Amino acid sequence: xxxxxxQSRPARAxxxxxxxxxxxxxxxxxxxxxxxxAERRAGPKGLKILFVNHSFCAMTGHAESDLxxxxxxxxxxxxxxxxxxxxxxxxxxxxxxxVGEGFLVRADRxxxxxxxxxxxxxxxxxxxxxxxxxxxxxxxxxxxxxxxVHSQRLDAVGRLAGGVAHDFNNLISVINGYCEMLAAxxxxxxxxxxxxxxxxxxxxxxxxxxxxxxxxxxxxxxxxRVINLNELVQENSEILRRLVGQAGIIELELAEGLANVRTxxxxxxxxxxxLVLNSRDALRDRGRxxxxxxxxxxxxxQNRRTTDTPPGRYVAMTVADNGTGMDAETQKHLFEPxxxxxxxxxGTGLGLALVYGVVQQCGGxxxxxxxxxxxxxxxxxxxxxxxxxxxxxxxxxxxxxxxGSEAVLLVEDDEVVRKMVAGILxxxxxxVTAVSSFGDFKPEAGSLPPTQLLIANLAGEGEKFARGMxxxxxxxxxxxxxxxxxxxxLRWLPESHQVCLNKPYALSELLRAVRALLDVKG
Numbered sequence: 398x399x400x401x402x403x404q405s406r407p408a409r410a411x412x413x414x415x416x417x418x419x420x421x422x423x424x425x426x427x428x429x430x431x432x433x434x435a436e437r438r439a440g441p442k443g444l445k446i447l448f449v450n451h452s453f454c455a456m457t458g459h460a461e462s463d464l465x466x467x468x469x470x471x472x473x474x475x476x477x478x479x480x481x482x483x484x485x486x487x488x489x490x491x492x493x494x495x496v497g498e499g500f501l502v503r504a505d506r507x508x509x510x511x512x513x514x515x516x517x518x519x520x521x522x523x524x525x526x527x528x529x530x531x532x533x534x535x536x537x538x539x540x541x542x543x544x545x546v547h548s549q550r551l552d553a554v555g556r557l558a559g560g561v562a563h564d565f566n567n568l569i570s571v572i573n574g575y576c577e578m579l580a581a582x583x584x585x586x587x588x589x590x591x592x593x594x595x596x597x598x599x600x601x602x603x604x605x606x607x608x609x610x611x612x613x614x615x616x617x618x619x620x621x622r623v624i625n626l627n628e629l630v631q632e633n634s635e636i637l638r639r640l641v642g643q644a645g646i647i648e649l650e651l652a653e654g655l656a657n658v659r660t661x662x663x664x665x666x667x668x669x670x671x672l673v674l675n676s677r678d679a680l681r682d683r684g685r686x687x688x689x690x691x692x693x694x695x696x697x698x699q700n701r702r703t704t705d706t707p708p709g710r711y712v713a714m715t716v717a718d719n720g721t722g723m724d725a726e727t728q729k730h731l732f733e734p735x736x737x738x739x740x741x742x743x744g745t746g747l748g749l750a751l752v753y754g755v756v757q758q759c760g761g762x763x764x765x766x767x768x769x770x771x772x773x774x775x776x777x778x779x780x781x782x783x784x785x786x787x788x789x790x791x792x793x794x795x796x797x798x799x800x801g802s803e804a805v806l807l808v809e810d811d812e813v814v815r816k817m818v819a820g821i822l823x824x825x826x827x828x829v830t831a832v833s834s835f836g837d838f839k840p841e842a843g844s845l846p847p848t849q850l851l852i853a854n855l856a857g858e859g860e861k862f863a864r865g866m867x868x869x870x871x872x873x874x875x876x877x878x879x880x881x882x883x884x885x886x887l888r889w890l891p892e893s894h895q896v897c898l899n900k901p902y903a904l905s906e907l908l909r910a911v912r913a914l915l916d917v918k919g
Contacts, residue, residue, distance in 0.1 A: 422448075431456045431511075431532035434518070435469060437525050439483050443470025444528055456511070456534055458504035469530070474500045474508065482515065489517040489525050498535065510535040565603070567811040570901035573600040574817045577904045604901045621661050621759070622787040626690050626714055626779075627651045633666060637673050637688070644677050645684025645718075652691045656781035658712050660759045662789070668755050671748040672716040672775050679720030679773060689715045693778060706762050710781040717774040723767040731765055752777075799908040800825045803915050804846040806838065806866070807831040808853035809878075818852070821904055822911070835862040840869075850915060852876045852907075855887075864889060874914040878902070893917045 425432055431453030435444035449464045457464070457472060470479050478499055485495040495515040500508040511532050518527040576597035583589035630637075630649060641647045669688075676686045693713040695706050723731075732753035752775075756763040760780050767773035805827045809815035812833070819831040828846060832838045835858055840848075847870050853859055855877045867873045867890060875890060877897045886892050894917060896910045 426450045428452055428531075431534075433464070433469065433530050435528050435530065437486065437517075437527055439479070439486060440468055442468035443473070443479050443482070444468065444530075447527070453532060456503075456509065456532060457501060463504075472501045474502055485515070486525070486528075489528075491517055491519055491523075493517075501532070510539045566900040567814050569600055569604050571813045571817055573597060573604065573901055574814075574821070574904045576600060578821065600901075621659050622789070623657050623659050623782055623784045624662050624665075625655060625657050625786050626665075626712055627655045628786070629662060629665060630669065630688055630690065630714075633669060636670070640670065640673055641677050641680075641686060645680040645686060647673070647686045647688065650687060650689040652689075654692070655690050656692055656710065656712050657784060657786055658759075658779040659782050659784075660779060661755070664755045665759075668752045668777065669714075669716075671752050672777075675748060675775070676716055676718035676720060676773065679718055679722070681720060684718065684720060686716065686718045689713075689717070691715075692781070706778060711761075711778040712781050713776060713778050715774055715776045717772065719772040722769045722771050722773055723765075724769055728765060728767055732763075799912045801912060801915060802826050802828065803849040804828045805830070805850045805852065805911070806848045808833075808835055808838070808851070808859075808862075810834060810854075818904075818907065821908070825908065827911075835859065848873065850874045850876065850911060852878065852911075854879045860887070863887070874917070876907070876910055876914065891919075893919075 425434075425448070428450055429452055432450045433446050433453055434448040435446050438445075446464050446467055446469055449461055454461055454464065473479065478497065481497065482495065489495075496513065498510070498512045501511050502508055512535050513533075514531045516529050516531075517525040518529055520526050576593055580590060580593050580597070583593060630651060634649060637647055673686060673688070677684075680686070691713045693711040695708045695711065697708050732749050753763055756777055756779070762778045763775065765773060765775050805822055807815065807819055807822070807829055809818065809831065810833050815831050815833065819829045822829045830838070830848075835853070848866060849870070849872065851863055851866055851873060853863070853876075855863055855875075856879060863873075863875055867875075873890075873894070875887065875895045877887075877895065879897075879899060886895055886897075894914065896914060898907060898910060
C-alpha cells in the first residue's frame with residue numbers, strides 16, 4: 398500500500414508581513430535619527446532619495462519635497478565619501494553596512510558633524526534593490542571632544558608654565574635681592590644708582606609676569622577673603638574709566654542684593670582690569686563697555702553636559718562690548734598664555750591667561766561669547782558664600798631698625814637664593830643656619846642655639862617638619878615662602894607667629910617680616 402503523502406503545511410507568515418505598510422512608514426518617520434531610503438544605483442552625485450523621515454529634514458534644514466528625487470551627494474562635503482559608497486555597492490551584502498563620519502551641508506549652508514550607516518535592502522532572491530541610510534547628529538559629541546582637548550591642552554600648558562615660573566622666581570629673587578643690596582653701596586654715585594634702579598625695575602616687571610604664569614597654572618597662592626563684587630567694581634570704577642579714556646564709554650549695571658564671594662581681592666582686581674582692557678582694545682566708533690553683576694543659580698538638570706557649570710548658587714560678573722569681536726579660531730585659543738592678536742610689542746598674551754587661572758583657582762568658571770563686528774561678552778561665575786564681608790588684614794608697618802641677634806633656620810633648595818638670604822640676615826646680626834633640605838638639618842650636631850624663626854617652603858614634608866620644630870621650640874615663628882599645597886594660615890600656630898611671603902619677594906620685605914615676627918610678644 399503506497400505511503401500516504403504528507404499534507405504540506407502553509408508557510409508561517411512572518412510578523413512583518415502582518416504589519417501594514419503605512420505603520421512601517423510611520424515608524425520610520427518617528428525615528429529620532431535621520432533616515433532616508435534611496436535607489437540602489439548611484440549616479441554622478443550619489444543615491445536618488447525616495448523617502449526621508451522628519452528627523453532627517455530637521456537635521457539638514459530641508460523640506461521633504463526638496464529632498465525626495467534629489468541625489469544625496471548634494472548634502473555631503475567630501476567627494477571621497479561618494480567614491481567609498483560606489484565601491485561598497487559593488488559588493489554590498491545584508492549585515493555588512495557602510496559606516497562613516499563627516500559633515501553635511503544644511504539648507505542655510507552651515508555644516509553639521511554626523512555619523513552614518515548605509516544598509517542594503519534585498520528582494521526575495523537576495524538582490525540589493527535599495528539602500529536605507531541612518532544619520533546621527535554628532536555636533537554635541539564633537540563639541541565635547543573639542544572642549545576636552547582644549548581643557549587638556551590648557552592643563553598641559555599650565556603645568557609647563559608653573560614649572561618655568563617656579564624656576565624663574567628663584568632667579569628673579571636673586572636679581573632683585575642683589576639690586577637692593579647694591580643700591581646701598583652706590584648710593585653716593587647717582588649714575589650707578591640709576592643703572593641699578595633700571596635693573597631692579599626690569600626685575601620687578603619680570604616678577605609680575607611670573608605671577609601671571611603662576612595664576613594661569615593655578616599655583617599662585619591666593620590671599621582669599623569674603624568680598625562683595627559690587628564693592629570691588631565700584632572701588633575701581635574711576636580706574637576703569639581712566640583705562641577706557643576716549644576709546645568709548647563704560648557703564649556699570651550692578652545688581653541689588655548681590656551675594657558675597659570668596660576670592661583674592663588683588664588678584665580679582667586684575668581679572669576685572671584685564672577684561673576691561675581687552676574690551677577697550679576691541680572698541681570701534683561709539684564704543685561701549687558694560688560691566689554687570691547678578692546673582693545666578695544653576696538648578697539640577699540644567700547641567701546635562703559634563704562641561705556645563707555644576708548646580709549651585711553663583712555670582713556672575715560679565716564684561717560686554719560692541720567692538721570688533723573674534724572669529725571662532727581666535728576663541729579656541731583665548732585663554733592660552735602668550736596667545737595674542739595684538740601687534741608685536743603691544744601685549745604679552747598673559748592677560749586672559751591670568752583671568753582663567755584666578756577664576757579657576759577660586760572654584761569659578763569663565764566663558765566667552767563673540768561674533769565678528771558684533772562684540773564680545775566675557776562671563777565670570779564665582780560660587781556664592783553665606784558669610785559677611787571680611788575686612789582686609791592690617792599691613793606690616795615699616796620698622797625703624799631691622800637688625801637682630803636671634804637664631805634663624807633657613808631651608809632653601811636654590812643655592813643662589815640660599816646664599817643671598819643667609820648673607821643679608823647674617824649681615825644684620827642674626828645667627829643663621831642655612832640648609833638645602835629639611836633632611837640636611839641636624840640639630841644634634843654642635844651646640845646650636847634654640848631656633849626662634851624658620852624660613853622655608855612648607856609644601857610636602859615642610860609642614861610636618863615645622864610642627865616638629867614647634868614642639869621643641871614653642872615660641873617658634875614661621876615664614877612660609879610659598880603656600881602652594883599648604884593650608885595657610887597654619888592652624889596649630891598662632892596667626893601672629895606666621896607670615897607667608899610668595900616668591901619673588903623683596904629682601905626689604907623679608908627683613909621687615911623677620912623683625913616684625915620676632916618682636917611679637919608671647
